[in-house]
Amino acid sequence: MLDRSRPLNHRPVRPGPVLYWMNRDQRAADNWAVFTAQQEAFRSGQPLLVVFCLQDAFLGARPEHFSFMLEGLSETARELQDFNIPFIVRRGDPSREVLAVAQTVQAGLVVADFSPLRLPRQWRRDLAAAADQMGLSVWETDAHNIIPCWLASDKLEYAARTIRPKIQRQLPAWLTDIPALVRHPFDLPAELLQTISGPGALKAIHDAMADLALQTAPDGRRQVLPPPGPAAAKRRLAQFIAESLKDFDRRNDPNLPVSSRLSPYLHFGQISAQRVALAAQTAAQSDPALASPVASFLEELIVRRELSDNFCFYNPDYDNWNGFPAWARQTLERHRADPRAYRYSDSQLENGQTHDPLWNTAQLELRDTGQMPGYLRMYWAKKLLEWCASPEQAQQIALALNDGLAIDGRDPNGYVGVAWSIGGVHDRPWGERPVFGTIRTMTFDGCRRKFSVDDYIRKGWYRANG
Ligand code: FO1
Numbered sequence: 001m002l003d004r005s006r007p008l009n010h011r012p013v014r015p016g017p018v019l020y021w022m023n024r025d026q027r028a029a030d031n032w033a034v035f036t037a038q039q040e041a042f043r044s045g046q047p048l049l050v051v052f053c054l055q056d057a058f059l060g061a062r063p064e065h066f067s068f069m070l071e072g073l074s075e076t077a078r079e080l081q082d083f084n085i086p087f088i089v090r091r092g093d094p095s096r097e098v099l100a101v102a103q104t105v106q107a108g109l110v111v112a113d114f115s116p117l118r119l120p121r122q123w124r125r126d127l128a129a130a131a132d133q134m135g136l137s138v139w140e141t142d143a144h145n146i147i148p149c150w151l152a153s154d155k156l157e158y159a160a161r162t163i164r165p166k167i168q169r170q171l172p173a174w175l176t177d178i179p180a181l182v183r184h185p186f187d188l189p190a191e192l193l194q195t196i197s198g199p200g201a202l203k204a205i206h207d208a209m210a211d212l213a214l215q216t217a218p219d220g221r222r223q224v225l226p227p228p229g230p231a232a233a234k235r236r237l238a239q240f241i242a243e244s245l246k247d248f249d250r251r252n253d254p255n256l257p258v259s260s261r262l263s264p265y266l267h268f269g270q271i272s273a274q275r276v277a278l279a280a281q282t283a284a285q286s287d288p289a290l291a292s293p294v295a296s297f298l299e300e301l302i303v304r305r306e307l308s309d310n311f312c313f314y315n316p317d318y319d320n321w322n323g324f325p326a327w328a329r330q331t332l333e334r335h336r337a338d339p340r341a342y343r344y345s346d347s348q349l350e351n352g353q354t355h356d357p358l359w360n361t362a363q364l365e366l367r368d369t370g371q372m373p374g375y376l377r378m379y380w381a382k383k384l385l386e387w388c389a390s391p392e393q394a395q396q397i398a399l400a401l402n403d404g405l406a407i408d409g410r411d412p413n414g415y416v417g418v419a420w421s422i423g424g425v426h427d428r429p430w431g432e433r434p435v436f437g438t439i440r441t442m443t444f445d446g447c448r449r450k451f452s453v454d455d456y457i458r459k460g461w462y463r464a465n466g
Pocket of ligand 1: 023054056065115267410411412
């Protein structure tokens, strides 16, 4: 079998229970990290356990986003427990908490899943270094991408067109069936479990949800979110394939219900991208009419998503000006002093109070539902460039709104989406315009030519006003 794992320190695996630290891939099924941990536990006849570290805050996520995650985790906890795999929830810094659990159970190996983002990577680095001191091996398994990020490409890619051939070449080897977990035959001694888990994961999750129920976001509003969890994700996938995949080539029209709406589940790892890709492929095999929409869907699901991870993994400046390509920084620099036709306060932007009704509707959809149609996310970010005092400020506002409001915020796709829109990342120079320079623009009239802007605004008005 191909190896989706790599060591994070130089210690050999030693006898002892295997611990999977779950972070980005919050599911039991179709999770290569828990599967790898189980394989290693089998090899030496050892117990397997899973730990999750709950943070008090994560990159501006709202209480509703934490609730979405926690409800999914309680489902995942039950699923793992059915496989005789204890699930432990700890609160606090993962490098410290994972190490404490590993020490108590005298683990022989810790397996982490993979994230290309700064803070989650720092957690892994700290854990691997501290574990190294104790002679404990730490591995990382990419359970999120279909091709492990460090193998898909070994460098920062310029654009979809440069990573696509690399992915296409390697994909047949990686896009395989995903093995199922089996009931784990080796038990962790009950008193040890009691020591590390206290009253249990479900109680810890329940308590955390009760705390969240008392909290409101700084704006005092409560978003209406889709149903959370792995089971809801599977239902969404089935419905998407049955009802809307055939129209996926028309996804740029936000009035049509063609988007997969899987992104919240993919972000929290409640569904595996590989499972989604296999399901789409299977659908295409049984219906030739699906060939083109499935190809477009897989382009977004695989090439674009894995390109986003590539950008964040190889570019430490994925969320600031220095991450923009040189041509984009030069052109934006040249237009820095161009007059802006409109300027708005943070609150006017957050509450969709600009002169542009299309932008306002998209922003209010984001504010109130945590989601925004994919095509409008680009328009939305580009308008911020047009209306803010500087490109840096536009990027920071776009990221604050996206991380703070989007259910799938705080994700490589969000950082890349904003950097593409404002800083030309993965794009090329276009015709010269005020403020934008040669960064590609998007306009209200351009949208009008693509879809009924009036319908979108009217429906948005009804969504907001009943
Ligand atoms: N991961 C955790 O391990 N613990 C958390 O408490 C946690 C909260 C959280 C809140 C919002 C959100 O969007 C993601 C969250 N994650 C959490 C997941 C995780 O850190 C990230 O999805 C990835 O690491 C990003 O690549």
